[in-house]
Amino acid sequence: MTPTPEAGSLRPTRTETHVLDTPAGPVELTVQDRDRTRPYLLLHGGGGVATMTGFAGLLTERTHARVLLPTHPGFAGTPRPEALSSVVGLAKTYVALLDQLGLSDVTVIGNSFGGWLAAEIALLDSPRVSGAVIVNGIGLDVPGHPATDVRGLSPAELSALSWHDPAKAPRPTGTGPGPDVRALLNYTGPAMSDPTLAERLGQVHVPFHVLWGESDGIVDLEYGKAFAAAVPMSTFTPIPRTGHLPQLESPEELLGALLDLGNH
Amino acid sequence: MNTTLAVTRIGHACQLIEFGDTRVLTDPWFTQKATYYPGEPVAATVSELGRIDALVISHEHYDHCDLDALVAGGFDLDTPVIGPGTVAELARQRGFRNVQAIESWESATTGDLTVTATPGKHGVHEVTFVLQAGGRSVFFGGDSLRVPELDEIPARFGQVDLALLPTNGLCLRPLNMRQVVMNAEEAAALTAVLNPVMAIPQHYAFHSGQLGDRMITRGNQDPRHYADAVARLAPQVAVRLVLPGTRVEVPHAALTS
Numbered sequence: 127m128t129p130t131p132e133a134g135s136l137r138p139t140r141t142e143t144h145v146l147d148t149p150a151g152p153v154e155l156t157v158q159d160r161d162r163t164r165p166y167l168l169l170h171g172g173g174g175v176a177t178m179t180g181f182a183g184l185l186t187e188r189t190h191a192r193v194l195l196p197t198h199p200g201f202a203g204t205p206r207p208e209a210l211s212s213v214v215g216l217a218k219t220y221v222a223l224l225d226q227l228g229l230s231d232v233t234v235i236g237n238s239f240g241g242w243l244a245a246e247i248a249l250l251d252s253p254r255v256s257g258a259v260i261v262n263g264i265g266l267d268v269p270g271h272p273a274t275d276v277r278g279l280s281p282a283e284l285s286a287l288s289w290h291d292p293a294k295a296p297r298p299t300g301t302g303p304g305p306d307v308r309a310l311l312n313y314t315g316p317a318m319s320d321p322t323l324a325e326r327l328g329q330v331h332v333p334f335h336v337l338w339g340e341s342d343g344i345v346d347l348e349y350g351k352a353f354a355a356a357v358p359m360s361t362f363t364p365i366p367r368t369g370h371l372p373q374l375e376s377p378e379e380l381l382g383a384l385l386d387l388g389n390h
Numbered sequence: 391m392n393t394t395l396a397v398t399r400i401g402h403a404c405q406l407i408e409f410g411d412t413r414v415l416t417d418p419w420f421t422q423k424a425t426y427y428p429g430e431p432v433a434a435t436v437s438e439l440g441r442i443d444a445l446v447i448s449h450e451h452y453d454h455c456d457l458d459a460l461v462a463g464g465f466d467l468d469t470p471v472i473g474p475g476t477v478a479e480l481a482r483q484r485g486f487r488n489v490q491a492i493e494s495w496e497s498a499t500t501g502d503l504t505v506t507a508t509p510g511k512h513g514v515h516e517v518t519f520v521l522q523a524g525g526r527s528v529f530f531g532g533d534s535l536r537v538p539e540l541d542e543i544p545a546r547f548g549q550v551d552l553a554l555l556p557t558n559g560l561c562l563r564p565l566n567m568r569q570v571v572m573n574a575e576e577a578a579a580l581t582a583v584l585n586p587v588m589a590i591p592q593h594y595a596f597h598s599g600q601l602g603d604r605m606i607t608r609g610n611q612d613p614r615h616y617a618d619a620v621a622r623l624a625p626q627v628a629v630r631l632v633l634p635g636t637r638v639e640v641p642h643a644a645l646t647s
Binding site for chain 2 (some may be wrong): 188190
């Protein structure tokens with residue numbers, strides 16, 4: 127265990143001097159900047175960052191929070207070092223990002239592959255991360271409820287599995303926003319799950335909330351319940367009439383379920 | 391009628407409604423002020439809107455009638471503008487050249503589109519609208535209160551395909567919490583009367599800033615309250631809660647006798 131950080135040190139008060147050009151000439155202002163804005167780290171799945179953009183806007187505007195939405199290295203043509211080739215390695219990269227930005231009380235939210243990643247980040251015990259939300263995550267081995275292998279599926283087949291109402295799916299535009307399977311496999315390996323994850327999740331020490339689109343044809347509702355059951359003190363909230371991508375199919379319902387926590 | 395009806399919320403009550411190739415923009419709002427925030431990402435700038443065949447505006451409040459943004463964004467001032475007299479006057483002042491004023495139960499037409507003003511009530515003079523083209527029809531509720539006369543719409547117009555209704559029940563704190571917008575429950579009761587194929591709430595994400603929300607306005611920002619109320623009062627109506635920028639095609643009404 128790393129030593130406990132001193133109070134206030136993760137997000138210290140920064141005292142800065144700004145020089146402003148004003149009609150009275152240059153004015154030097156010394157300002158203490160104290161920031162406790164609530165940060166969220168949003169982690170996309172195999173469909174790429176576009177599957178999270180709309181929800182990121184909704185979350186930011188409605189909660190007046192700071193929302194970080196990274197593109198996982200290797201997705202959308204971004205560079206990925208050869209050695210960055212595991213989910214845990216990527217999770218450590220994101221904790222390093224939070225260190226570099228000097229954030230604390232971060233809620234990590236991930237969908238699909240991003241859910242697996244959020245769970246791994248929770249397991250790293252960073253004092254900067256105060257909770258994890260898994261939205262139709264993958265990565266777990268659940269006996270009797272295997273994740274559907276999406277490799278080689280046509281866009282129509284994928285849409286039928288991913289959406290409660292495929293008519294709500296965005297119209298495919300040319301190449302379409304299909305999952306970037308190759309970028310995904312670089313992290314997950316060909317099995318696309320980790321047989322050790324279920325047991326390791328017993329060591330999660332932060333609040334852990336599992337939200338699940340009930341009509342998911344890739345990882346079903348029982349799979350979601352198993353995800354929650356693996357983590358002590360976790361909560362589980364099903365989202366009706368919603369498939370694998372709640373942030374796209376039911377963004378208001380997903381946000382509501384997130385904000386309703388503790389209001390019962 | 392096989393005309394495709396689609397709607398894309400640009401933000402707040404600003405909706406891009408497509409009847410086939412006819413593109414109508416309602417209650418434009420593209421900017422922000424110290425006490426007016428959309429509270430959601432705005433899906434398009436004025437220049438990204440593309441061709442607009444008619445501009446339909448319910449009342450002159452800034453967050454519904456952002457004519458300055460349209461002018462600044464190079465919007466075509468020959469586009470027909472349809473609204474109540476209060477709006478028509480402002481539009482002419484801003485340089486719009488094709489302005490038609492209509493009040494309750496009066497109609498204007500442009501191309502295939504017929505716009506009929508329907509009653510409304512708000513802090514200032516406001517009308518609502520029924521828009522019809524190609525056999526499809528839309529009720530646009532602006533940010534009106536629910537008024538009893540709106541219950542006449544089905545008898546006067548027949549099947550409504552799409553209802554766009556405000557739901558935040560906005561109250562004005564300096565005016566003893568006077569309510570100026572229908573709330574989720576009232577909007578759901580109106581939805582049950584209109585009985586559209588689909589209903590989409592609008593006008594709920596808006597806020598007045600940190601202090602403004604505590605000193606000027608109080609509104610319900612959660613559109614699920616409307617969806618829940620419709621599920622109770624009119625379960626046959628499909629409610630879609632949509633983020634700005636999501637284009638939704640409205641199905642045709644099922645053929646019944």
